[in-house]
Amino acid sequence: MPVVQNGASTERGSALMAVIGVMGVLIVITLTLTTATLYSLDFTRSTRASVQSVAAAESGVSAAQLSLTQGICRPNYTRASPQFTAEVAYSLSSSDDVWVAGCPAASVAAVRVRVVSTGSALTGPASDQTRIEAIFEYESAAPTGVQPSGAAMYLYGGVVFMNNADLLVAKSGRAAIQVKNGSVSCSNNTVIEGDVVVSAGNLNISGCSIEGNAWATGAATLGAVTGNLTASSVNLSGAQLTNRVGGVYTRYTVETPIPTVPPWVDLNYAPSDWIDASGVPYQVTSIGANCTIDASTLTAAANGGRPVIINALSVCPSGVTAVGTVKLSSDVVIFANNFTFVNNVQFQSSSTSRHKVWFITPDLVADHLPTCGASQGDFWMKNSFTIAPTLDAMTYTPCRFNAMNNFEWRGQLYANGANDFKNNTRFESAPLGLPGIDLDTGTVTGGGSAGAVPRLGNMTSMRDLSDG
Numbered sequence: 001m002p003v004v005q006n007g008a009s010t011e012r013g014s015a016l017m018a019v020i021g022v023m024g025v026l027i028v029i030t031l032t033l034t035t036a037t038l039y040s041l042d043f044t045r046s047t048r049a050s051v052q053s054v055a056a057a058e059s060g061v062s063a064a065q066l067s068l069t070q071g072i073c074r075p076n077y078t079r080a081s082p083q084f085t086a087e088v089a090y091s092l093s094s095s096d097d098v099w100v101a102g103c104p105a106a107s108v109a110a111v112r113v114r115v116v117s118t119g120s121a122l123t124g125p126a127s128d129q130t131r132i133e134a135i136f137e138y139e140s141a142a143p144t145g146v147q148p149s150g151a152a153m154y155l156y157g158g159v160v161f162m163n164n165a166d167l168l169v170a171k172s173g174r175a176a177i178q179v180k181n182g183s184v185s186c187s188n189n190t191v192i193e194g195d196v197v198v199s200a201g202n203l204n205i206s207g208c209s210i211e212g213n214a215w216a217t218g219a220a221t222l223g224a225v226t227g228n229l230t231a232s233s234v235n236l237s238g239a240q241l242t243n244r245v246g247g248v249y250t251r252y253t254v255e256t257p258i259p260t261v262p263p264w265v266d267l268n269y270a271p272s273d274w275i276d277a278s279g280v281p282y283q284v285t286s287i288g289a290n291c292t293i294d295a296s297t298l299t300a301a302a303n304g305g306r307p308v309i310i311n312a313l314s315v316c317p318s319g320v321t322a323v324g325t326v327k328l329s330s331d332v333v334i335f336a337n338n339f340t341f342v343n344n345v346q347f348q349s350s351s352t353s354r355h356k357v358w359f360i361t362p363d364l365v366a367d368h369l370p371t372c373g374a375s376q377g378d379f380w381m382k383n384s385f386t387i388a389p390t391l392d393a394m395t396y397t398p399c400r401f402n403a404m405n406n407f408e409w410r411g412q413l414y415a416n417g418a419n420d421f422k423n424n425t426r427f428e429s430a431p432l433g434l435p436g437i438d439l440d441t442g443t444v445t446g447g448g449s450a451g452a453v454p455r456l457g458n459m460t461s462m463r464d465l466s467d468g
Contacts, residue, residue: 052082053130056119060084061134061462064115068136071453073103073113086117090138104454106141113138113456116465131465137457144451145277148431150412150439151178152194155401156264156370157417158182158201161190161208165421168428170194170212176429178261182417183218194429195227199261203231213247215258230258262442264370265434266363267396269335271309273435273448282307282333291316293334294323307331313362319377322347328391333358338377338399341385348388356392356432363398368442370416372399379415381407394432414439 063077064086077086089099090110104110113136121128152169153159158179161167169176169192176194177184184198187207195212196203202218205225213227214220220231228247236244250256274282285301287293287310301308307330312320319338327350339359349355359379365371372378378400385407387393393411395401401415403425410428433439435449445452 050121050128050130052121052123053119053128054132056082056084056121057117057130057132058119060086060117060119061115061132064088064117065134065136065456065459068113068138068454068456071141071455073454075102081122083120083122084117086115089114089116104138104140106143106454108140110138110140112136112460129466132462133465134462135460137460139452139455139457141454142445142447142452143277144275144279144449146274146433146435146449148433149437150414150431150433152176152429152431153413153427154178154180154261154439155413155415155417156180156182157400158198159184159418159421161186161192161418161425162422163188163190163424165190165208165425166427167192167194168426170429176212180261180264184216186223195259197259197261199258206235215252217252217258230256262440263368264363265437265439265442265444266366266368266371266398267360267434267437268362268364268366269311269313270448271311274307274309274333275435275449275451276307276331279451280306282309282331284309284311286310286315287312287320287334287336289315291318291320292323293320293326295327298326298328298332301332303330305330307333309333309335312336317375328355328357331356333360335360335362337361337373337375338379338397339395340380342380342382344384345381346386346388347391347393348386349390352390354390354392356394358432358434359393359395359397361397361399370398372397372416378402378419385409387411392430392432394434396434 059082060077067074073088075088088103089101090104091099091112092110094111099114115134117132119130177192177196179198179201181200183201183204184196185204190208191211193211196210196214198216200217203214203216203220205223206221207223209224211226214225215230217232219233220229221235222244224244226246229245230250230252232252234241234249241249271282271284283303283306285308287297291312301310310332313335317337319340320336321340322345325346325348327348329350338361347357361376363371364373376399379395379397379402381403383405387409389410393409396414398416401413401418402420404420405423408426411430412432436445436447438445
């Protein structure tokens with residue numbers, strides 16, 4: 001009997017151990033399943049938060065893109081659901097990584113816009129954020145009205161200055177006298193106050209001085225240059241060169257960088273291109289059969305102080321002239337085959353208000369070269385001609401510009417070249433520009449001076465900044 005009892009006791013103990021073992025396994029399985037379930041729930045929440053933050057950041061980019069496409073730019077865009085903050089910046093370069101925070105003004109030539117959007121999850125920790133950067137091509141807004149651009153003097157085929165010429169043409173950061181395909185020559189006490197660049201020619205300044213820098217791909221014959229000089233050769237050396245050049249002389253080779261002289265821009269007669277800064281079109285009127293710009297002509301052309309275009313192209317095939325003092329009550333554009341101003345002619349404003357006048361001989365051949373047609377002629381001023389201080393004037397001609405014997409000009413000059421620029425001449429720079437044309441680059445922007453809204457271009461890149 002004891003043996004039987006002991007055997008039963010042993011069997012009961014073995015069964016108990018088995019049950020405990022099974023329970024332990026079940027507990028382990030239960031804990032494992034619980035841990036896995038909790039981990040899965042946490043992973044799901046984390047994944048959901050990550051997806052939400054990415055979607056929110058992308059929504060910020062989309063919101064900014066839509067607004068910019070409609071011509072509306074804000075420095076930043078925010079929204080609570082989906083939660084994002086998108087910040088706008090712009091660049092003046094198509095390649096570098098220099099960005100200016102905010103929206104470009106109408107006068108700023110931005111070429112790219114960047115949107116950096118930070119999106120946050122609606123669930124999960126506050127630190128769960130995604131930052132996305134998107135970069136777009138961009139065209140800045142063009143303000144209404146003729147916008148100033150270009151050098152003080154653009155003389156495609158070269159120029160000769162002589163006999164006490166005083167040229168105040170200094171302009172910061174850009175050569176103020178530009179010659180595309182010709183040489184610059186000056187003598188007899190001529191002073192050029194500004195930079196000069198000759199992109200395909202010589203610089204002969206043996207009798208004058210340049211108060212600025214000078215560049216020429218050809219030879220330089222020196223008077224004096226207060227700044228730096230670049231030329232293929234000079235007629236002086238050693239101490240003489242040091243005394244004549246205030247800065248550094250650099251010998252020009254084909255690898256030497258010099259300021260770019262833009263190509264010639266062809267300007268034809270297109271009156272609809274002329275819109276003033278307030279959006280008012282210039283009114284077209286004829287000059288009359290006498291082909292003379294005088295008080296009666298301007299009275300007939302009067303437009304209540306609004307701008308006018310005087311078209312003398314067909315009525316006056318031999319060009320126009322002017323007599324005595326001509327007073328302008330508004331901005332005026334005069335189109336003619338040539339201009340001849342002789343003997344005591346003065347243009348001035350009729351009041352203290354500053355006005356502008358353009359003397360234009362159109363270039364009828366669109367080939368990016370100055371083409372003086374058979375029916376056209378040079379621009380002539382001689383024997384006392386004056387643009388008064390209350391007036392800014394610009395000449396555009398594919399023919400030559402000639403000025404001699406006491407003349408004063410305030411404004412801008414764009415011509416094929418100048419054969420005679422001599423005998424007590426004074427020129428002071430004042431930029432005017434031409435409608436729908438960037439004279440700094442020699443490009444036609446189109447649309448005249450009517451202006452244009454900003455335009456967002458293609459997206460060029462998008463990347464996640466969250467990981468640095």
